[in-house]
Each structure stands twice: as C-alpha cells, then as structure tokens.
Amino acid sequence: MSVLRYFVFGFAVCATLGWSLNQSAFAETDYPLTEDSIRQDGVPEGKVIGPIQWRSKIFPGTVRDYWIYVPQQYDPSQEACVFVVQDGLNRAKGWHLLPVLDNLIHKKEIPVQIGIFISPGGVPAANDQSQPRFNRSFEYDGLGDRYARFLVEEILPEVGKDYSLSDDPNDRAIAGASSGGICAFTVAWERPDQFRRVLSTIGTFVGLRGGDAYPVMIRKHEPKPIRVFLQDGSTDLNLYGGEWFVANQAMLSALKFAGYEVNHAWGDGGHNSKHAASIMPEALKWLWEGYPGEVSVGTTEGRRTDLLIPGEDWVEVSSGHRFTEGPAIDSDGNLYFTDIPNATIHKIDRSGNKSVFVKDSPGINGLMFGADQKLYGCQNGTKKIVRYTLDGEEEVVCEGYPCNDLVVLPNGVGFFTDPQNKKVWRFDAEGKVTLADEGIARPNGIIVSPDQSILTVADTDGRFTYSFTLDENTQLQNKQVYGHLHLEDQELKSGADGMAVDTEGRTYVTTRVGLQVLDQLGRVHFIIEKPQDAWLSNVVFGGENLDVLYATCGDKLYSRKIKATGVRPWEAAVKQPKPSL
Structure with missing residues (x-):
C-alpha cells in the first residue's frame, strides 16, 4: 500500500469508527439522490486529471495528491471559476460531485469552473516500523492562514500554469466535509480576498484545535464578504471536542446574527456523506445564486455595539x-x-x-x-x-x-x-x-x-x-x-x-x-x-x-x-454612562 493510500485509508477507518461508536443504533432517513446527481444523456462529461503528487513547502515534508476536474465547456481563452474540495477525489465521489458539476454547468445553473480536489498531506514514515505523520487535523482543524497560504501560494499557481483560473474571490468556492468543512470556512474567513463561497458538510466546528471559537468571533468581528452553506445531521458525532450538530447550529446562529448570506440543510444523519450527497445540487446552486453578482458583506445592525457606518471603510x-x-x-x-x-x-x-x-x-x-x-x-x-x-x-x-x-x-x-x-x-x-x-x-x-x-x-x-x-x-x-x-x-x-x-x-x-x-x-x-x-x-x-x-x-x-465620539485625555473629564453588567 502506498504512503498516500495509507493516509486515505487511515482517515476512512477513523471516520467509520467514529460513526459506529456514536450512531450505530440509529436508523437514518433514506436520502435519495436527485436527477442532478446522476449522469444524464446528452450532458457533456468533464474529465478528471490526476492524481498529481505535490510536496509542500508551507507544510514541510508533506506529500499529497490532487486531482483537477475540467468541464467540457472550459475555454482556455476565458478565466474559469475555481472550486476547491478538501479530502481529494474520494470526497468528490462521495458527494457524486462529478455528475453534479457536469449537469449544473450544462444547464448553466452554475458557472464554468475548474475543480481542484486535494488530499490532506502527510510526512512519509521513516521505516516500516514507523507511522507517517498524519497532517489532516493540523491542516484542516487548525485556525489561522496556513492552509489558505498553501492554496494561494502553492496549489493555485501550479494549476494556473495549465489552466486559466480567475483570481477574483467572487469566482472562487471552497468546500469540505467534517474537518475539511471547517477548513473551507477558515480559508474564506482568513482570506476573503481569495475565496468567498463556502460549503461545509458535517463541519467540525468543535474544540479540536480551537474551531469552537468561531461562533464568538463571527459575532464580534467586522463582517466579511462570505457566503456559507452548512449541512449536518442530528445524530452527528458527540465526542470530547463537542457535539457537531450543536456546533453547526451555533455557527448558523452566529452567521445570521452578523448578517451573512447563509443557508443550511439539517437532517437526522450521522457523520457521513449521505445527506450531503442528496442536497449537493441545491447547495451548489444556492452557493452560486445571482452570479456574477458579488457576495454581500454582513451587517452590524442590531448589535449591542454597532460602530460601523455602511459605505465607510478605511x-x-x-x-x-x-x-x-x-x-x-x-x-x-x-x-x-x-x-x-x-x-x-x-x-x-x-x-x-x-x-x-x-x-x-x-x-x-x-x-x-x-x-x-x-x-x-x-x-x-x-x-x-x-x-x-x-x-x-x-x-x-x-x-x-x-x-x-x-x-x-x-x-x-x-x-x-x-x-x-x-x-x-x-x-x-x-x-x-x-x-x-x-x-x-x-x-x-x-x-x-x-x-x-x-x-x-x-x-x-x-x-x-x-x-x-x-x-x-x-x-x-x-x-x-x-x-x-x-x-x-x-x-x-x-x-x-x-x-x-x-x-x-x-x-x-x-x-x-x-x-x-x-x-x-x-x-x-x-x-x-x-x-x-x-x-x-x-x-x-x-x-x-x-x-x-x-x-x-x-x-x-x-x-x-464610525458611530462613536472620542475623548481627548488632556481635556476636561467626561462622565461616562454606567455600563451594562
């Protein structure tokens, strides 16, 4: 078994065990696929190129594979939209994403886009008695801009050598499931100048590497131009880091509070792709709804501390x-x-x-x-x-x-x-x-x-x-x-x-x-x-x-x-109101 296949196999086993320990006694609703997730006669079929191996400098020593999806409608003379998906081709297949993209692009319900399906990295084992260093949680669950820089400085320029990719953040979407879901959000949160459309399914917005802080930060931070679709099920994981379904509901509440463009699909499923696959066409159509119109910025209206004036920026x-x-x-x-x-x-x-x-x-x-x-x-x-x-x-x-x-x-x-x-x-x-x-x-x-x-x-x-x-x-x-x-x-x-x-x-x-x-x-x-x-x-x-x-x-x-009045310390004292405790 190759190193890269071993990384994928290890992740699959962990995900399966996590589900079986928490959800095995529950019978999920059957989530059938719609026609848009099934190959249709007369619909041009895009091609998938890969796997292509990549050795990262931002994540030193790591090796990973990625695949490129190219729709038949792609025209090299025109910049295409970009759709990045975490966990590689297996995730795309689990979502039945390839026929979905073919069908929706053919019907012009989403724009022509190049798909980039990227596996998490790992440092190969030193010998046959050693384990590789699995980098998935560090790359995906971790906050900060590392993974965004990995995409912007390494992967996108590399793919851009062979394909004409738009550098407009409004033309870029990013998606993932579980840890890949929080990773997708983190990329857009850190770099809305690069990505503005986010799809997260069974997202891991819990306390593994600080992701449980997001609902608070969303409520406190100046809003950003991001559109977010969330999916989860009521029998998702409930582990040491938190309860996934509760965490996703907290994300939805925070995004609504801050005035973001947000949509969601809740079901009764567990930590798997069944529900996500069934709603994938509708999720993508909503994610690209109104395109090429710009993704809007949230609002501070109604917050206890409402300081910003619409249209007034730095x-x-x-x-x-x-x-x-x-x-x-x-x-x-x-x-x-x-x-x-x-x-x-x-x-x-x-x-x-x-x-x-x-x-x-x-x-x-x-x-x-x-x-x-x-x-x-x-x-x-x-x-x-x-x-x-x-x-x-x-x-x-x-x-x-x-x-x-x-x-x-x-x-x-x-x-x-x-x-x-x-x-x-x-x-x-x-x-x-x-x-x-x-x-x-x-x-x-x-x-x-x-x-x-x-x-x-x-x-x-x-x-x-x-x-x-x-x-x-x-x-x-x-x-x-x-x-x-x-x-x-x-x-x-x-x-x-x-x-x-x-x-x-x-x-x-x-x-x-x-x-x-x-x-x-x-x-x-x-x-x-x-x-x-x-x-x-x-x-x-x-x-x-x-x-x-x-x-x-x-x-x-x-x-x-802003909507506040300052005080000069060297002038007469100003009596301030009693604070709300």
Whole structure:
C-alpha cells in the first residue's frame, strides 16, 4: 500500500469508527439522490486529471495528491471559476460531485469552473516500523492562514500554469466535509480576498484545535464578504471536542446574527456523506445564486455595539513612510504622527495639507497633546520625554528613561511606558519622574478613561490589558489584569499597542487580530479589521466631531468614520454612562 493510500485509508477507518461508536443504533432517513446527481444523456462529461503528487513547502515534508476536474465547456481563452474540495477525489465521489458539476454547468445553473480536489498531506514514515505523520487535523482543524497560504501560494499557481483560473474571490468556492468543512470556512474567513463561497458538510466546528471559537468571533468581528452553506445531521458525532450538530447550529446562529448570506440543510444523519450527497445540487446552486453578482458583506445592525457606518471603510491618508506610530490630535483638529525609523513627526492640517512638523527627533514614538497645547512625545532614541510648541520648538520634560507611549492629564501629570524594563513611569508638571508600576511583560500603549479615574496599560506580550485606579494625587492604585483580548491562533501574544477611548467608556486597542473594542468591564464587543496586513500600532479619534478613527498601520496612516465620539485625555473629564453588567 502506498504512503498516500495509507493516509486515505487511515482517515476512512477513523471516520467509520467514529460513526459506529456514536450512531450505530440509529436508523437514518433514506436520502435519495436527485436527477442532478446522476449522469444524464446528452450532458457533456468533464474529465478528471490526476492524481498529481505535490510536496509542500508551507507544510514541510508533506506529500499529497490532487486531482483537477475540467468541464467540457472550459475555454482556455476565458478565466474559469475555481472550486476547491478538501479530502481529494474520494470526497468528490462521495458527494457524486462529478455528475453534479457536469449537469449544473450544462444547464448553466452554475458557472464554468475548474475543480481542484486535494488530499490532506502527510510526512512519509521513516521505516516500516514507523507511522507517517498524519497532517489532516493540523491542516484542516487548525485556525489561522496556513492552509489558505498553501492554496494561494502553492496549489493555485501550479494549476494556473495549465489552466486559466480567475483570481477574483467572487469566482472562487471552497468546500469540505467534517474537518475539511471547517477548513473551507477558515480559508474564506482568513482570506476573503481569495475565496468567498463556502460549503461545509458535517463541519467540525468543535474544540479540536480551537474551531469552537468561531461562533464568538463571527459575532464580534467586522463582517466579511462570505457566503456559507452548512449541512449536518442530528445524530452527528458527540465526542470530547463537542457535539457537531450543536456546533453547526451555533455557527448558523452566529452567521445570521452578523448578517451573512447563509443557508443550511439539517437532517437526522450521522457523520457521513449521505445527506450531503442528496442536497449537493441545491447547495451548489444556492452557493452560486445571482452570479456574477458579488457576495454581500454582513451587517452590524442590531448589535449591542454597532460602530460601523455602511459605505465607510478605511481610507489611506498618508503613505511612503517606513513605520508609522503615535497619532495625536490638537484642539484645532490638526493631526500629527511619527515615522520612527525616519525620526520624523508629520502633520496633516484640517484641510488635508501635509507637512513635516519636526525632523531629527531620534526614535520618536508615542505622541499626545497636553493642556498647555504642546505636543508631548517619547523620544526613545535619546531616552527623553520631550514636548514641542506649535512652532516645532523642542523642550525636554525629563530624560534618562527608555520610553514608548504616553498619556498626559489636564493637571500636567503624565505616565509613560518602558517596555524594555517592564515599567510604567509617572512624571509631574515640573518633570519629576517616579516609578508608577513594574512587572507587566511588555507595557506599551497607555490611556486614561473618559472620567480620568482609571488608567489602562496594554501588554504587547500578553493577552490582557492592565487596569489601575487613580487616586486624588494622581497616583496609581489597585493594579489588576482586566481587559481580555482575542489572539491569533498561532500567537501567544496579543500584540496590543496603542489605545483610544470614546464617550461611552469603550477602549479601542490595536492588536494583531485587529482593532479590538472593549466595554468598561474589559470585554471585547467588536473587532474592526486592520486597514492592511501590517502592524497596527496606534489609534486616535479626530475629525470635526471626534468621530473619525486615525490608525497607524505599517508604512501608512488611515482614517475611518464610525458611530462613536472620542475623548481627548488632556481635556476636561467626561462622565461616562454606567455600563451594562
């Protein structure tokens, strides 16, 4: 038996055993095939090419087979749609997918598409006394963008050498069963710029490798342009990781809550392809319904925290920098931000005119205005806290301390973070520095609540923010781990950086996942997408009504208008409403 056949055989045995242990006593409904799943006279039959062996670099050492389905209607002069299916040709045959594609393409009920049926990878056994390393669960059940990158960077370019494939995400569908089902969703969730149509049958949205988090993330995250069809049966698996049918219902509920285009077919079947095969033609027709119309984006309407304005997305404000940081707004609405490697502070006035405000400010990072209308900054290259007059004249506030980000209060007291030494420092109006806290793994962003009673510090190397109360002498008290942040699957560190607050007492924290919005109780209600795939370093409210977010992300500065009003920490305190407990 070949290595690749052994991988497939092992999966089939496991799937069969899982079903027999949980479902053997239940008699399923008979799910007959429809005419669209059976070969019809006069319908052109597509050809299947393969198996083709592939050795991956993204999944080192793995070997797998894939097959290519080419309909007779395929025209090399025109870009074809793409349909990727996990678990290879066996999965396609289990769904009776080949006649389904032939029949529906012939009737023009779905577009012409190239099918790519891919087996999971495995690292061959070292010898006849060893087992291969089975990669199916790691590739399929795991969250993050690895498998999406495998498709986008390896398989699609390879198939694209011989076939004309569309690179429009609206022209791409992806499907799978069981772990292959959650894999299909993960690809579209991570890369909606590549895939937007998802078919999942008996999907494994349970706690094997973190997939049980999806219903929560869907409810919290800014909606994406994805259309999803779910299938499952009431006697699907119920194992240590969860109950499949319950998990799929949770996915449906979350997708509906977030306004996605979603459809489903529930039955009484177990962990097999019987029901899926019977509804496959209707599922594919719905998946491609309205094509070539675009898949729509979900909505935030009706959510407890509804921040987004339809049609208002991130807009590029400034580019051509090396690494942007420290956005700050003065009382007239002018915007300032830093380019750390270039030791420069840039200014954009209310009319959009751009200029260099300060040159040669070594390591200049976080910025914030003070009540004295001077721009305070962390000049880490010289280990100084400095401030600038509106004419750009530099004054030293204090020196001798590494510094990253800062906040300045109306009474002239400020706090700054020192990630290198795991410390937070306090300075007063005369520039006297005292230690305020130590021990946070990597203190970074720092902000005060609208009523100026609570100070929050972001920990780049952790998953929480830290909360302190401020006493009558503006000293820190009652340190507590408080805000709970979401992490990327492959990260143990949130990447929490700069922060802003609004009049409702919400805290906006820049992280690897995106801009996470926490309520007063430290719970993430909403996650706004990053403007680009780069480090999201800081954020501030600006605009005439303080309802525009300005975010520094990688080499660019972006803006986005939202349904919230920001607060400037250096102005008078703003009373925030009592939170919902």
